[in-house]
Each structure stands twice: as C-alpha cells, then as structure tokens.
Amino acid sequence: xxxxxxxxxxxxxxxxxxxxxxxxxxxxxxxxxxxxxxxxxxxxxxxxxxxxxxxxxxxxxxxxxxxxxxxxxxxxxxxxxxxxxxxxxxxxxxxxxxxxxxxxxxxxxxxxxxxxxxxxxxxxxxxxxxxxxxxxxxxxxxxxxxxxxxxxxxxxxxxxxxxxxxxxxxxxxxxxxxxxxxxxxxxxxxxxxxxxxxxxxxxxxxxxxxxxxxxxxxxxxxxxxxxxxxxxxxxxxxxxxxxxxxxxxxxxxxxxxxxxxxxxxxxxxxxxxxxxxxxxxxxxxxxxxxxxxxxxxxxxxxxxxxxxxxxxxxxxxxxxxxxxxxxxxxxxxxxxxxxxxxxxxxxxxxxxxxxxxxxxxxxxxxxxxxxxxxxxxxxxxxxxxxxxxxxxxxxxxxxxxxxxxxxxxxxxxxxxxxxxxxxxxxxxxxxxxxxxxxxxxxxxxxxxxxxxxxxxxxxxxxxxxxxxxxxxxxxxxxxxxxxxxxxxxxxxxxxxxxxxxxxxxxxxxxxxxxxxxxxxxxxxxxxxxxxxxxxxxxxxxxxxxxxxxxxxxxxxxxxxxxxxxxxxxxxxxxxxxxxxxxxxxxxxxxxxxxxxxxxxxxxxxxxxxxxxxxxxxxxxxxxxxxxxxxxxxxxxxxxxxxxxxxxxxxxxxxxxxxxxxxxxxxxxxxxxxxxxxxxxxxxxxxxxxxxxxxxxxxxxxxxxxxxxxxxxxxxxxxxxxxxxxxxxxxxxxxxxxxxxxxxxxxxxxxxxxxxxxxxxxxxxxxxxxxxxxxxxxxxxxxxxxxxxxxxxxxxxxxxxxxxxxxxxxxxxxxxxxxxxxxxxxxxxxxxxxxxxxxxxxxxxxxxxxxxxxxxxxxxxx
Numbered sequence: 001x002x003x004x005x006x007x008x009x010x011x012x013x014x015x016x017x018x019x020x021x022x023x024x025x026x027x028x029x030x031x032x033x034x035x036x037x038x039x040x041x042x043x044x045x046x047x048x049x050x051x052x053x054x055x056x057x058x059x060x061x062x063x064x065x066x067x068x069x070x071x072x073x074x075x076x077x078x079x080x081x082x083x084x085x086x087x088x089x090x091x092x093x094x095x096x097x098x099x100x101x102x103x104x105x106x107x108x109x110x111x112x113x114x115x116x117x118x119x120x121x122x123x124x125x126x127x128x129x130x131x132x133x134x135x136x137x138x139x140x141x142x143x144x145x146x147x148x149x150x151x152x153x154x155x156x157x158x159x160x161x162x163x164x165x166x167x168x169x170x171x172x173x174x175x176x177x178x179x180x181x182x183x184x185x186x187x188x189x190x191x192x193x194x195x196x197x198x199x200x201x202x203x204x205x206x207x208x209x210x211x212x213x214x215x216x217x218x219x220x221x222x223x224x225x226x227x228x229x230x231x232x233x234x235x236x237x238x239x240x241x242x243x244x245x246x247x248x249x250x251x252x253x254x255x256x257x258x259x260x261x262x263x264x265x266x267x268x269x270x271x272x273x274x275x276x277x278x279x280x281x282x283x284x285x286x287x288x289x290x291x292x293x294x295x296x297x298x299x300x301x302x303x304x305x306x307x308x309x310x311x312x313x314x315x316x317x318x319x320x321x322x323x324x325x326x327x328x329x330x331x332x333x334x335x336x337x338x339x340x341x342x343x344x345x346x347x348x349x350x351x352x353x354x355x356x357x358x359x360x361x362x363x364x365x366x367x368x369x370x371x372x373x374x375x376x377x378x379x380x381x382x383x384x385x386x387x388x389x390x391x392x393x394x395x396x397x398x399x400x401x402x403x404x405x406x407x408x409x410x411x412x413x414x415x416x417x418x419x420x421x422x423x424x425x426x427x428x429x430x431x432x433x434x435x436x437x438x439x440x441x442x443x444x445x446x447x448x449x450x451x452x453x454x455x456x457x458x459x460x461x462x463x464x465x466x467x468x469x470x471x472x473x474x475x476x477x478x479x480x481x482x483x484x485x486x487x488x489x490x491x492x493x494x495x496x497x498x499x500x501x502x503x504x505x506x507x508x509x510x511x512x513x514x515x516x517x518x519x520x521x522x523x524x525x526x527x528x529x530x531x532x533x534x535x536x537x538x539x540x541x542x543x544x545x546x547x548x549x550x551x552x553x554x555x556x557x558x559x560x561x562x563x564x565x566x567x568x569x570x571x572x573x574x575x576x577x578x579x580x581x582x583x584x585x586x587x588x589x590x591x592x593x594x595x596x597x598x599x600x601x602x603x604x605x606x607x608x609x610x611x612x613x614x615x616x617x618x619x620x621x622x623x624x625x626x627x628x629x630x631x632x633x634x635x636x637x638x639x640x641x642x643x644x645x646x647x648x649x650x651x652x653x654x655x656x657x658x659x660x661x662x663x664x665x666x667x668x669x670x671x672x673x674x675x676x677x678x679x680x681x682x683x684x685x686x687x688x689x690x691x692x693x694x695x696x697x698x699x700x701x702x703x704x705x706x707x708x709x710x711x712x713x714x715x716x717x718x719x720x721x722x723x724x725x726x727x728x729x730x731x732x733x734x735x736x737x738x739x740x741x742x743x744x745x746x747x748x749x750x751x752x753x754x755x756x757x758x759x760x761x762x763x764x765x766x767x768x769x770x771x772x773x774x775x776x777x778x779x780x781x782x783x784x785x786x787x788x789x790x791x792x793x794x795x796x797x798x799x800x801x802x803x804x805x806x807x808x809x810x811x812x813x814x815x816x817x818x819x820x821x822x823x824x825x826x827x828x829x830x831x832x833x834x835x836x837x838x839x840x841x842x843x844x845x846x847x848x849x850x851x852x853x854x855x856x857x858x859x860x861x
Contacts, residue, residue: 011058011059011061011066013058013066014066014067014069014070015070016070016076017066017069017070017079019079019080019082019083020038020039020042020054020058020079021058022083022086023035023038023039023054023079023082023083023086024039024054024055024057024058024183025183025185025215026086026090026183026215026216026217027119027120027123027183027214027215027216027217028086028089028142028215028216028217029054030119030120030122030427031139031424031426031427032082032085032086032426033431034081034082034085035082035085035086036052037078038075038078038079038082039052039054039057041075041078042057042058042061042065042069043057043061043065046060046061051121051122051588052121052122052588053121053122054122054183055122055181055182055183056122056181059181089217089218090217090218093145094143094144094145095144095145095146095447095707095711096144096145096146096147096714097145105719105722105723106714106718106719106722107147107277107278107279107718107719107721107722108147108275108278108722109147109148109149109274109275109276109277109278109279110146110147110148110149110277110278110279110280110281110718111148111149111151111261111262111265111277111279111280111281111290112134112137112138112141112148112149112150112151112281112283113150113151113152113257113258113261113280113281113282113283113287113290114130114131114134114150114151114152114283114284114286114287115130115131115152115153115242115243115253115254115257115283115284115286115287116130116131116134116152116159116242117131117134117135117138117150117152117221118131118132118133118134118135118136118587119135119138119139119214119216119221120135120183120587121586121587121588122182122183123182123183123184123214124158124159124177124586125152125153125154125155125158125159125223125242126158126159126242126587127159127242127243127516127551128515128516128551129325129515129516129611129612129613129614130283130284130325132587132613133283133325133390133421133611133613134150134152134283135216135424135427136422136423136424136427136613136706137283137706137709137710138150138216138217138219138221139216139217139219139424139426139427139706140422140424140705140706140707140709140710141218141219141710142216142217142218142219143217143424143426143707144707144710144711144714145218146710146714146718147275148219149219149220149221149222149265149268149274149277150214150216150219150220150221150222151221151222151223151257151261151264151265151287152221152222152223152224152257152261153223153224153225153239153242153253153256153257154179154184154212154223154224154225154239155177155239155240155241155242156176156177156225156227156239156240156241157174157175157176157177157240157241157242157244158175158177158241158242159241159242159243159551160172160173160174160241160551160554161173161174161175161584162551162583162584162585163486163489163490163583163584164486164489164490164563164567164581164583165490166490166491167564167568168563168564168565168567168568168571169560169564170551170552170560170563170564172554174241179212179225182214183214183215184212184213184214184223185212185213185214186210186211186212186213187210187211187212187213187222187267187268187271188271189267189271190271194210194211195210195211195267195268195271196208196209196210196211196228197209197211197224197260197263197264197267198263199255199256199259199260199263199349200347200348200349200351201235201252201343201348201349202342202343202345202347202348204232204235205230205231205232205235207226207231207235207238207252207255207256207260208226208228208230208231208235209224209225209226209228209239209256209260209264210224210225210226210228211223211224211225211264211267211268212224212225213268220268220274222261222264222265222268224239224256224257224260224261224264225239226238226239226256227239227240237249238252238253238256239253239256243553244554247335247336247339248339250333250335251335251339251340251343253286254286254287254288254289254333254376255289255343255349257286257287257289257290258286258287258288258289258290258291258292258293259289259290259292259293259349259350261287261290262280262290262293262294262297263293265277278319278721278722278725278726279319279320279321279718279721279722279725280294280316280319280320280321281320281321281322281323281713281717281718282320282321282322282323282380282384283323283325284323284324284325284326284377284380285322285324285332285333285375285376285377285379285380286333286376288322288362288376288377288379288380288383289349289350290320291316291317291320291361291379291383291384292344292349292350292353292358292361292383293349293350294312294315294316294320295309295312295313295316295350295353296350296351296352296353298311298312298315298316299312299352299353300351300352300353301352305732307732307735307736308739309353309354309357310739310742310743311732311735311736311739312735313383313739314728314735314738314739314742315725315728315729315732315735316383317383317384317385318385318721318724318725318727318728318729318735318848319721319722319724319725319729320383320384320385320386320721321384321386321387321388321713321717321718321721322380322381322383322384322386322387322388323387323388323389323390323419324377324380324381324387324388324389324390324398324402324416325389325390325610325611326377326610327394327397327398327401327607327608327609327610328520328608329401332375332376332377333375333376333377334370334373334374334375334376335362335373335374335376336372336373336374337359337363337371337372337373337374339374340358340359340362340374341355341359344358359374361378361379361382361383362374362375362376362378362379362382363375363378364378364404366404366405366407367404367407368404369404377402378402378405381402381405381416382405385721385724385850385854386415386417386717386720386721386850387415387416387417388416388417388418388419388716388717389416389417389418389610390418390419390420390421390610390611391418391420391421391610391611391631391632391634391635392418392420392634392635393607393630393631393634393635394418394607394610394611394631395416395417395418396411396418397607397610398416399411399412399414399416402414402416405856406853406856407856408853408856408857408858409853409856409858410806412806413851413852413853414853415850415851415853415854417716417717419709419712419713419716419717420611420632420635420703420709420712421611421613421616421632421706421709422613422616422703422704422705422706422707422708422709422710423613423616423617423620423704423705423706424705424706424707425620425705425706425707426444427591428590428591428594428617428620428621429595429617429620429621430471430595430621432467432470432471432595433467433471433595433620433621433622436455436456436459436463436464436467437452437453437455437456437459439459440455440458440459441455442455449701449702449705449707449708450698450701450702452701453697453698453701453702454698456693456694456697456698457694457698461683461685461687461690462683462685464622464690464693464694465684465685465686465690467622468598468622468693469506469507471592471595471596471621472506472507472510472596472597472598473506473596474592474595474596475504475510475547475592475593475595475596475597476503476504476505476506476596478589478592478593478596479503479504479547479580479582480500480501480503480504482582482583482589483500483503483580483582484497484500486582486583487500499573499576499577502577503576503577503580504545504547504577504578504580505543505545505577508543508544508545508578509542509543509544509545509598509599509673509674509677509678510544510545510546510547510596510597510598510599511544511545511546511547511597511598511599511600511601511626511669512546512547512548512593512594512596512597512599512600512601512618512623513526513546513547513548513549513550513600513601513602514547514548514549514550514585514589514590514593514614515550515602515612515614516550516551516552516553516559517550517551517552517553517556517559517560517562517563518552518556518559519558519559519562520604520605520608520609521550521603521604521609522603522604522605522658523548523550523562523563523566524562524565524566525603525658525661525662525665526546526601526603526662526665527565527566527569528658528659528662528663529662529663529666530569532666533666534574534575536666536669536670536674537575537578537579538574538575538578539674541678542674542675542677542678543578544578544669544674545577545578545579545580546578546579546580547580547582547593547596547597548566548570548579548580548581548582549581549582549583549584549585549589549593550563550585551584551585563581566579566581567581590614590617594614594617594618594620594621594623595621595622595623597618597621597623598623598624598677599618599623599624599625599626599642599673600614600615600618600619600623600624600625600626600627601626601627602614602615602625602626602627602628602630602631602633603627603628603645603661603665604628604630604631605628605657606628606629606630606634606647606649607630607634608630609628609630609631610631611631611632612627612630612631612632612633613632613704615627615632615633616632616700616704619641619642619696619697619700619701619704620697620700620701620704622693622696622697623696624641624642624643624673624689624692624693624696625637625641625642625643625696626642626643626645626665626668626669626673627642627643627644627645628644628645628647628661629644629645629647630647632704636699636700636703636704638699640692640695640699641692641695641696641699641700642692642696643668643672643673645661645664645665645668646661646664647661648660648661676688676689676692677689720850724848724850727848728848734848738846738848741787741846742855744782744783744787745783745787745844745855745857746855746857747782748780748781748782748783748787749783749844749857749859750781751779751780751781751782751783751820752778752779752780752781752783752788752842752859753778753779753842753859754776754777754778754840754841754842754859754860754861755777755778755779755821756776756777757774757775757776757777757839757840757861758774758775759772759773759774759775759838760772760773760775761773761827762830766830766836767830768830768831768832768833769829769830769831770829770830771827771828771829771830772827772828772829772830773825773826773827773828774792774811774825774826774827774828774838774840775814775823775824775825776790776792776811776823776824776825776840777821777822777823778790778821778822778823778824778842778859779819779820779821779822780820780821780822780842781820782820783820785813785816785822786845787844787845787846788842788843788844788845789810789842789843789844789845789852790810790811790813790824790840790841790842791808791809791810791811791840791841791842791843792808792809792810792811792826792828792838792839792840793806793807793808793809793838793839793840793841794806794807794809794828794836794837794838794839795807795836795837795838796834796835796836796837797835797836797837798835801837803837803838803839809826809828810826811824811825811826811840812824812825812826839860839861840860840861841858841859841860842858842859843857843858843859844857
C-alpha cells in the first residue's frame with residue numbers, strides 16, 4: 001500500500017550527546033577520519049549498514065544504546081575532542097586569514113555557482129567530474145579559510161542509480177531523496193518560515209523555490225528546491241533530477257540556478273548577516289544567467305542604483321569569473337534563441353532587462369556560428385572579465401575553440417587562461433597513506449605540501465608495500481560485495497555465485513579505470529584485441545586485473561553499448577576473476593577504488609580530456625598513471641611518475657587510430673608495467689616500482705591538490721576581480737567612465753589605422769647585437785593616444801612569414817600631427833640569429849581591462 005505522505009522523524013539525543021548532532025550536521029565529518037571514528041563507535045554494524053551516514057545512523061540507533069553512550073566516559077571524551085576540533089576548525093585563522101593579516105588583499109566573499117556538487121556519498125547531488133570538482137573546490141576553500149558560498153540545486157532524485165540487466169545493459173532507477181533525511185537544513189526567515197525565492201515565468205504563476213543550506217566545513221552551500229506547495233506540477237519537477245528533461249526543462253533549471261541563485265544569496269546574506277559576495281564564479285555555463293540577474297539588480301530593481309545597461313554590464317563583468325570545462329562543442333548548453341526570448345521578454349525572469357540586449361550576449365555571431373541558438377558558454381565569456389580552462393592544454397584548446405569571439409587576435413592572446421584542477425586530499429587519500437607520512441613527523445595541517453609528501457623518503461619500502469597490499473585487499477573485498485549484489489540483481493541465484501569468492505586477487509597488479517562512459521573517453525580501448533587482453537589477464541607469472549566502473553547518460557545508447565561490451569567480457573568464466581565492471585560508480589565506491597589500484601588507466605581521444613582528476617586521486621595514494629598525454633597528465637608527466645601512452649594524433653581513420661593506441665597500451669603493460677611490478681627483492685618488495693611511487697608522491701603530491709588549485713584562483717582570478725570591481729563599484733563612477741570609454745572606442749575604431757612603418761639602424765646583413773629603430777605612423781581618428789597602445793611584435797617567422805615565439809614591445813608617442821595622426825617610436829636589440837620578422841599593431845588601452853583582447857579589436861598595417 002502506497003503512503004500518501006513521507007517524512008523523516010529526527011532523533012532526540014540525550015543532552016550529553018548533543019555534540020553528535022553538531023558533528024553530523026557539518027559535512028566536514030566526511031573528510032575527518034577521527035570524527036568518523038566517533039560515529040563508528042556509536043554502533044559499528046549500524047554505521048556500516050547505514051552507508052556510513054551519520055544522519056541515518058542517529059535516526060536508526062536505539063534509545064537504549066544512546067542512554068548507554070551518555071554514561072560512557074571514554075566515548076564522551078572522544079566526542080568532546082571531536083567537537084572541540086570542529087570548533088577550532090570553524091573559528092581559527094587559516095591560510096586566507098593569515099594572508100589578509102599580512103596585508104595581502106582579497107575578496108570579502110565569493111559566490112561559487114555549479115549545477116552539481118559532489119561533497120559526500122550521503123548527499124547524492126552530482127553526476128561526475130564537474131560535480132566532484134565543485135565539491136573539492138568547496139572543501140579546499142574551507143580548509144584554506146577562503147570565504148566562498150556555494151550555490152546549486154537540490155534534486156529530488158539526484159542522479160540515477162545504475163544497475164545491469166542479465167545482458168549487461170545499463171538500467172537506471174531514480175530513488176526519491178527526502179531532504180529531511182539529508183545533512184542539510186532549511187533556511188528560515190525572521191518569522192521561522194522557510195525562506196523562499198521566486199522567478200517570473202512566461203507560462204503561468206511565478207516559480208517558487210525553497211533554500212536549503214549544507215555546511216561544508218566553513219563553507220555554506222545553498223541549494224534551491226522547487227518541490228514546494230504553491231508550484232504547479234511542472235514547476236515542482238524543475239528540480240526533479242540532475243541533467244534530465246528536454247531543452248526547456250534544462251533552461252528552467254539554469255534559470256533557477258543563475259537568477260534564483262543570486263536571489264538566494266541575497267536572502268541568505270540578509271537573514272544570516274553573512275558577507276555578500278564581491279566576486280561571482282560560474283563553474284561552466286549552466287549558471288550563466290546569474291549575470292543577467294545582477295544587471296537587473298543594478299538597473300531596475302527596487303533599491304538598486306539604477307544604472308544604465310552598459311554601466312551595469314561593466315560592474316558585473318569586473319567581478320565575474322567564468323570557468324569552462326568542456327573541450328568539445330557538443331558539451332556546451334545551446335538553447336533555441338526563440339526559447340530564451342520567450343523566458344526573458346517583458347515580465348520574464350529578469351523584468352526590466354531588455355531582451356534585445358540579452359540575446360546578443362549568447363549569440364554565435366561569428367564565422368561558423370549558428371544564428372538560431374543561444375550559447376551559454378558564449379554568454380559566460382561575455383559576462384565575465386576573467387575566464388579560464390582547467391589545465392594548460394585545455395586552456396589552449398579553449399582558446400582555439402572560442403577564438404571566433406576574438407577573431408582579430410592570435411590564439412595565444414585570446415583571454416582564456418588556465419588553472420589546472422586539483423583534488424581534495426583529505427577526501428580521497430586513504431587514511432593509511434596519511435599515517436605513513438605522519439609517522440615520520442609530517443604535519444597534515446601544514447601549508448607546506450612539499451615537506452609533507454617528501455616524508456615518503458623516510459618510510460621503508462616494506463612498510464609502503466605492506467600498506468599498498470592492505471589497500472588492494474580492501475578494494476578486492478569491496479568489489480566482491482558489489483559484484484555479488486550486482487549479479488543477484490541481474491537474476492543470478494546465490495548458488496551460482498561461488499566464483500565471486502575468488503574474484504580479483506590482492507596480490508595481482510591492479511589497473512583501475514572509472515569515468516563517465518562518454519565516447520571520447522574510450523572505455524573499450526582495452527578490448528580492441530580481446531585475445532591479447534586475455535593473455536595479459538591470465539599471464540602465468542605476471543597477470544593483471546582490471547577494476548572498471550562508470551555511468552552512461554540515460555539518453556546515450558552509444559555509451560551504454562560500450563559498458564555492455566565490457567560487462568559481457570567480464571561475464572566470461574575464463575576471465576571473470578580478473579576483470580570486474582562495478583555498477584553505480586559514486587563517491588562511496590571511489591574512496592576504496594583509488595587507493596586499491598596500482599595503476600590508473602586513462603585513454604581518451606587527445607585532446608578531449610579537459611583535465612581528468614581521477615588520475616590525480618590515484619597518484620596521491622601511491623598509484624602510477626598510465627595515460628594518454630591529455631589534460632593534467634600532458635602538463636605534469638615527467639617520464640618517472642608513470643607512463644605515457646603514445647597517441648596517434650593526426651591519424652584520420654578513428655578505427656586505425658584506436659588500433660594503434662591500443663597496441664601501444666598493450667605493449668606498455670606487457671613490457672614495462674607488469675615486469676616492473678613483479679620484479680621483487682628478497683623481502684618481496686618491488687624496489688624499482690617503489691622508486692616510481694616515491695617520485696610520484698613527491699613530484700605530483702603538492703601539484704594535484706585542490707588547495708593549490710583554490711589558492712591559484714584566489715591569487716590569479718578572485719583577488720584581481722575584486723580589485724577591479726572595487727575600482728568600478730565604490731560609487732559606480734568608474735563603471736560609468738569605463739562603459740563610456742568602451743562605447744567611444746568601439747565607435748571610433750573604424751578610424752584607427754597603421755599608416756606606415758619604417759625601420760633604421762641595421763644593414764642589409766644584420767647581425768646579432770645590432771640595434772634597430774622602428775617608427776610607426778598611425779591615424780587614430782577621434783581617439784587619443786591615451787586610448788590605445790601601439791605595439792611592436794617581433795620574433796621568429798615560419799615559411800608562411802607568420803610570426804612565432806612572438807615578443808611584444810610597447811612603442812612610445814614621439815610626435816603628434818594634425819587630423820589625429822601620430823608617430824610612435826621604439827628601439828629593438830637583435831638578440832638571436834635566424835629568420836626574423838616584425839609588425840606593428842594598435843590595440844585599445846585602459847588599465848581597467850583584464851586583457852588587451854577584451855574589446856576584440858585591433859588595427860594592423
């Protein structure tokens with residue numbers, strides 16, 4: 001019989017145990033092993049059976065046990081210690097506070113918007129890499145004391161749960177999540193009512209949303225939920241599931257995230273006194289509409305400053321950071337232009353903001369663009385003064401991909417930088433690995449990451465290898481449990497499952513591969529030659545075993561076919577003890593998976609992996625990477641911290657390319673990876689393997705940390721954004737001047753030209769050490785020399801007379817003439833031999849610009 005209503009009854013704890021509620025209510029427990037120990041001590045069996053979920057644990061433990069714990073002096077002491085530790089963590093000065101105290105500026109608060117956040121398995125509001133990255137960003141910001149506020153959505157079903165049919169086909173289920181059973185709390189107004197926001201919609205009443213708050217250490221995470229009374233059914237379903245529904249459904253979700261998210265931040269700041277953000281960070285284009293709401297606040301909102309659109313645009317741009325995560329156009333949200341027009345016309349989501357000014361922001365008005373669509377990434381770039389990709393290679397790919405927005409500039413000058421992703425070590429590194437370092441005196445709380453990871457040199461090889469063996473065994477035990485459950489769901493009788501007791505082996509070289517089943521990630525590259533793969537799996541002296549996992553999007557039948565091919569191979573009785581495809585890849589699975597693997601495999605089509613942080617997590621646990629040189633691995637592979645799979649770039653036939661790269665992968669495993677793993681000394685320790693392990697921890701440990709990533713954002717993006725924003729926003733006069741200047745420059749640019757360039761001082765056969773003088777005669781029309789920079793670009797040239805390794809020098813104003821004509825001069829020392837070339841250009845100049853390409857205009861001879 002179906003219930004007409006469901007709700008969660010929260011436990012009443014004895015006063016002596018009140019601190020348990022505080023510990024359970026802050027997700028910092030998910031990366032604090034000592035706090036987890038306290039919950040495990042409440043009831044070890046119940047802790048495991050509730051999925052290590054403190055909220056479920058406290059709701060399930062019996063009253064008698066609680067009363068017993070309330071009288072247990074040892075337990076109360078441990079509870080008090082954990083609670084005191086949390087209080088110190090939440091209130092003490094950390095890296096960011098020490099930085100401010102030293103006189104280094106920074107924003108008072110940052111709003112970080114993302115459609116998904118992977119914080120912990122108990123809060124299933126994530127699907128893959130973007131969400132896990134966002135979760136690690138918040139956790140690292142908390143550890144550093146960076147004042148971030150997260151903004152996202154609360155999905156009724158989260159992402160789907162994955163299972164397999166008897167034939168190995170992915171099946172999806174969408175369990176209902178009860179918000180009252182999650183580690184979140186409703187934000188309440190001054191009257192105790194649940195705080196709400198609303199958004200005008202074109203097809204009926206306003207869309208209403210509740211605001212929930214999750215405490216991620218020091219960082220509040222706001223999540224909006226439309227499953228509320230007062231919404232019609234199709235509005236209640238806006239937050240039904242992550243990445244579900246048709247184009248209009250996605251648009252509504254992104255309206256809620258962007259426009260509703262800004263409104264939720266304002267409500268949160270008003271009710272809690274929390275500092276309102278100075279900087280807004282858009283994690284991918286999904287939240288891009290936040291920029292339109294900020295323009296509305298500045299132009300028409302009651303109590304706002306009533307700026308004009310162009311001035312408000314400059315105010316918003318200065319304080320907005322946009323991070324792009326996709327290296328492929330198919331990964332970008334693009335809506336029909338007519339749909340966006342419908343939702344933002346008069347009386348729409350941002351009333352008073354002219355739709356004829358909104359539509360150009362997402363227009364693909366460049367060569368090769370589609371004029372019928374509204375591109376969320378394009379809008380992201382146009383509404384943010386600072387933008388970045390998530391690895392050095394991805395920055396390069398992104399500059400090429402979006403160069404149409406700045407067609408007058410070479411790829412290297414397109415204003416998209418790079419900050420390489422990182423991972424949150426306390427979440428992903430096995431406790432035993434941390435203890436190896438701390439046993440040698442390393443401080444896990446220290447800001448000096450290099451000294452922490454260098455402690456590995458003090459640990460004996462026997463201890464390192466014993467630890468890795470224990471972690472491998474833990475993975476094997478976990479994988480066997482998951483395999484048994486999966487096989488039973490697929491219809492197997494328990495009597496058929498005896499083989500699982502011997503599935504996988506804690507003494508066999510273990511290769512991990514887990515990620516979304518997108519085609520470019522090539523889940524099945526290892527299956528190109530099934531017989532050769534079987535020989536590797538079953539080698540009599542040097543066998544390997546594969547532990548694989550990953551979900552395909554419910555609408556991606558191609559991805560499902562890839563998964564099915566692997567599942568069917570893993571069903572083969574000949575090799576099923578050596579290969580496992582585990583269903584429902586999530587945080588709970590990942591935490592034993594990364595430490596338990598010896599090698600982490602990544603074989604995407606280069607250069608389609610934006611970053612790929614799973615290999616970072618493996619590296620921090622002493623795993624070695626075996627990867628195509630893509631994403632972060634292209635940047636930090638050094639020849640000693642793993643293996644690079646040769647990529648067949650330029651091979652047009654995709655099947656032939658896959659054959660070549662698969663063959664190279666097999667060769668590496670057979671001839672280098674497996675022999676080194678099994679080459680052991682008299683103590684059973686593979687000394688050459690551990691040399692690579694030590695080097696991996698020392699060389700990659702400090703680099704791949706999310707704390708390094710967040711500190712890079714603080715230094716390179718957040719602080720410059722806040723600085724510029726303050727110059728514009730203190731009384732908005734700076735923004736008025738900047739908007740007027742841009743308008744003047746754009747209007748006057750057709751009159752800007754390089755009329756003539758002449759050089760002197762070098763002979764017909766110049767030599768290294770010669771000095772060359774350059775004079776550039778330019779016409780600026782209605783602009784003044786203060787509005788522009790005249791630059792000399794020089795460097796080596798290729799066969800097409802194109803400049804390479806270009807160096808830019810400023811020319812100085814030497815003389816002005818009538819009719820807007822001027823002469824700019826400069827000197828240049830010829831400091832290297834070979835083919836040499838130069839040219840002169842004129843670009844706009846203003847110290848409030850973040851990049852010389854910001855206006856997208858340039859004048860050349």
